[in-house]
Amino acid sequence: MPQLSVIVYGPNTQGHLTELLDSLDAHPLADAEVIVAAVGDWARETAGSHSPETIVVPLPDGTGDAAARAAGAARASGRWLHFVHAKDGLPAGAPRLIVERTAELDAMDTPGALAGPGAPDAPGAPVDVLLFDHVSTTWQTTAAPSGDGRLLAAVGRAGLPLDRSASLLRTAPLLGNRALRAAFWRAHEEEFTTDDEPYAACAALLRAGRVACLNQVAHEKRVLRPESLPPLAPEDRLALIDRYESLLALTEDRRAARTVLYDLMVRDLVRTFARENLPDPVAREFFHRASLAAVRWRPEGHQRPAGLEGVRHSLLEEGAYTRYRAFQAANRTRRAARKALRSRKRQVSVKVRDHQYRRALSRPVDPHLAVFTAYWDRGVACNPAAIAAKLAELAPHIRRVWVVSKENAALLPPGTDHVIPGTRRYWETLAGAKYLTNNVNFPGAVVKRPDTIHLQTHHGTPLKRMGLDQMDHPAAAQGLDFAALLARIDRWDYSVSANSHSTRMWERAYPARYTSLDHGYPRNDVFYTATAADVRAARARLGIAPGRTAVLYAPTHRDYEAGFTPRLDLAALADRLGENTVLLVRAHYFYGGAASPLTGLRRSGRIIDVSSYDPVEELCLAADALVTDYSSIMFDYANLDRPIVVYADDWETYRTTRGVYFDLMAEHPGKVAHSQEELTEIFLTGAWRDESAAKARAAFRRRFCEYDDGRAAERVVRRVFLGEPEEALPPVLPPEERTPAPTPEEATA
Missing domain, CATH: 3.40.50.12580 (CDP-glycerol glycerophosphotransferase, C-terminal domain)
Incomplete structure (x- = not known):
């Protein structure tokens, strides 16, 4: 019996199944099996072309996700099940992490313990669910952190009943970010076999004897572009209310779980009502049913949040649809006014800054002042740090000032003279310094004075294309303003190089009239x-x-x-x-x-x-x-x-x-x-x-x-x-x- 069955299910949506199976083939595990519940011919052919050890369960086109999961689980022989949709991904080593953690849990669990609705309070209740972290990938970004890590870390590694770790209900409701004990799945299979994945994911936590955590990424959720999917009907939003009411029905006599779940329900219902552009009849029905649910399931002694959120909750519970809409309109007007005020303040601030900077530029340059910064104002580092240290040794009469961001200022070595970007002293220091040294670039607003020296140190030898050479590579060039880049490099007086290869590439990628210093990288x-x-x-x-x-x-x-x-x-x-x-x-x-x-x-x-x-x-x-x-x-x-x-x-x-x-x-x-x-x-x-x-x-x-x-x-x-x-x-x-x-x-x- 393998420790883990990875059950991949669903159609080969937008071709992502190939990538998922490639990652599984690249890191095979003796103690894990891969089962593909392949929906449709394309998914079946894709799965069949991978590892011969992969078990393929062919399913007809149109088979729903719940039925596909059930078909895959029926063929599984592992002690634990990990359901992964065919559109999603698995980071390298994810199955191994799950295998090792579940084996550890099995070794600690009491033999013969039974799962069931009464199990949370039973002595020796087994760990039925292992929760782990995940990343999210969209059609625009890759591997963005989930935010669940802090919740998992706070609970720790011990398997706990949900009533002692109810905050885990706040983790993303995915089947992909949890592994289920096979015996537990089968005991509740009928309830978990639903196309409403968030319901199944939360119900698994509520039914579990104990829940354990793994504060490491072991799943990649891929969010498909909504415009590439069939549109939802406005009435489909009503299913959200049904989901929460069904889940809250599982929390009888479980105060902690009910409180967390209730707060999640009200938050999600309010957000859906506010953000979805529902037709008025649907919006009224949604608000009415949400109001009834908010009153019906409110825990005894529950305190509404303070501030505007509390007002929203109160209006929802009262069923005050017209007043809620008026409250929304007033809030929009208030936000628009605040936004306009912030915009005016920024404009005034920029004007004041420009005035202060222009005045500073009219003063003589200080020949004994040098400004250093590195990696977008992260602190004392890289080539600028090595140059500043040698400058203190060879020319102690030149004062050294570092530009460092506010959040990194506390990390500076004691006694380091520094300025915070955007402050008055920052602009005055930049205006008056004879020497400006950076391993990236100073902001575009910085003026190059005729008697100042800009020293560009760079921060590596180029293997990848840099500067203007990125123009032919959209992934690298995304967001770059090449005209602004040219204006910044025109300020350089010197460019430091570690080798002749770098010298040639810098002169090609950053064409300007600076002098190349073939002196080596000071940091080395x-x-x-x-x-x-x-x-x-x-x-x-x-x-x-x-x-x-x-x-x-x-x-x-x-x-x-x-x-x-x-x-x-x-x-x-x-x-x-x-x-x-x-x-x-x-x-x-x-x-x-x-x-x-x-x-x-x-x-x-x-x-x-x-x-x-x-x-x-x-x-x-x-x-x-x-x-x-x-x-x-x-x-x-x-x-x-x-x-x-x-x-x-x-x-x-x-x-x-x-x-x-x-x-x-x-x-x-x-x-x-x-x-x-x-x-x-x-x-x-x-x-x-x-x-x-x-x-x-x-x-x-x-x-x-x-x-x-x-x-x-x-x-x-x-x-x-x-x-x-x-x-x-x-x-x-x-x-x-x-x-x-x-x-x-x-x-x-």
């Missing part, structure tokens, strides 16, 4: 100046036990994805690589505000989420090897002359959508893996550090670490801030004469 100086003690200290701060091999996994951003979902089954990779290996996992900074799917994935210290760890150079010093896809971190890490493995599972997609400057598959820095199995084998066989990998890395270093030798920051400071001629600068050492920082193994010898 540390790879030649760090000592054995620095390497040991970096590993100690990360909690890497002595003797362990640390592998840094740092993938890049994809323009066709909205959130970070690991492309590797990290838990499986850690298992295969063994106890002696720890994975340092770093999501791209574009996803800094997203809920991390890595939360809770630490296992005996072998997986560490370092997405928020700064500086990244310290992570590189601590790592024995790097695994990346197309991130520019590979060019920096190559300075250390340590093994690099490229994980290129979607190279063709990336190359097509983003565009690249060279073929990484032919000019890679060590080894290349196209699947997780290949990646695992590279490490298990030792190929990651064999002679051929070293040879490829040496060629890569010669080409892309051309100017990095540990003195880049000094050359930049002397050339830009001290005005020394090019011929007076420290010459770049040839690669064969450089000595990188010690490896972790050397540092502990």
Whole structure:
């Protein structure tokens, strides 16, 4: 008996079934079976062309989702069932996460415990439902976080009766974000077999003996464009009232669950009434029936929310349709007035700012003032940070001021002089500074004064197409204003480069009259100046036990994805690589505000989420090897002359959508893996550090670490801030004469 049956059901809607089955084929599990309840010939043919182990249950066109789920479940032999619609997706490793968590739950449960309506209060009631997190994909965005993670995390890992974890009713009502114990499903199959999926999802929680959580993403909900689906009739909105009334009927003598469900019902009924443009007769019937439901099911002693929401609830319970419509109209008028007032305030604020900025621009430039910023005002980081540090050493008379966002100001090193974007001091500082240094671009409103110097440091070596070269790649160019970009690059006086490849690409992607500084990337100086003690200290701060091999996994951003979902089954990779290996996992900074799917994935210290760890150079010093896809971190890490493995599972997609400057598959820095199995084998066989990998890395270093030798920051400071001629600068050492920082193994010898 397998631990898990993944039941894929439904028609091959908009062709998404192929992608779903491909992901399952790529990560097969001995303890899981895949059953496809294929609706229609297209779905049947698609399922039949995949893994021969896949069980295909052919169903006629027009079979509803509920009947398809039931047909799939009838063929299932797993202890647990995971229903996944054919339009949805599964992140890499999702079945493994579910298998491991349900096996853990089975081991803890009391043998022979029965599920049933009275089970929530029964001693030894089994865990019948496992809830996990999910991401949502639309026709415009990919992998947006759900918001359920905080609810799952708050409940924790213990299996609890719903009355002790009623907040779980607030999670998205999907069958795809929960696994059901097979015996529990069969005990309630008749009730759960309904085309109203939200009802079935909530009813499963209400009927469960206990509910357990997994605060990790194991499902991808795909929201189809409404215009591509059959339209709903206005009367269909009335089914929402029936759903909630049926669910509330299951909450007798369960106060906590009833309270949460009641609040959800009133919220959803009010929103539907307000936002759906229902014909007046339907709207009146909806409001009348919603009013009756709100009164009928209101828990004893229930308190309405305060403010406008409370007024809405009160009018709904009173059935005051006409007054509610008048209340809506008044609110719209009030919101429009507030919006107009905010707009006028913004216009006044902009005028005041412009006046203050113009006045500041009329004052002389301060020759001893330098402004630094990095990564859209995130803080002290990257090339600007290395330059500022060297400037303090070589030219302490030049005052250094950082631009940092309000939310990141608290993270600055103590004593850092800084300004907050948009403030009066910000504009006055920018207007008066002699030197402006950035690794991206200053806002378009910043004026380039004739006697100021703009230093563009960049923040990586370009593999992907940049600047004007993105024009032919819509996924990369989305939202870019190329005319504004050209205006910003026209302000540059200097552009820092780490190698001649970058110099050529910058001059092509950013055509302007700036001077290229072939001095190396200042942030990479540390790879030649760090000592054995620095390497040991970096590993100690990360909690890497002595003797362990640390592998840094740092993938890049994809323009066709909205959130970070690991492309590797990290838990499986850690298992295969063994106890002696720890994975340092770093999501791209574009996803800094997203809920991390890595939360809770630490296992005996072998997986560490370092997405928020700064500086990244310290992570590189601590790592024995790097695994990346197309991130520019590979060019920096190559300075250390340590093994690099490229994980290129979607190279063709990336190359097509983003565009690249060279073929990484032919000019890679060590080894290349196209699947997780290949990646695992590279490490298990030792190929990651064999002679051929070293040879490829040496060629890569010669080409892309051309100017990095540990003195880049000094050359930049002397050339830009001290005005020394090019011929007076420290010459770049040839690669064969450089000595990188010690490896972790050397540092502990």
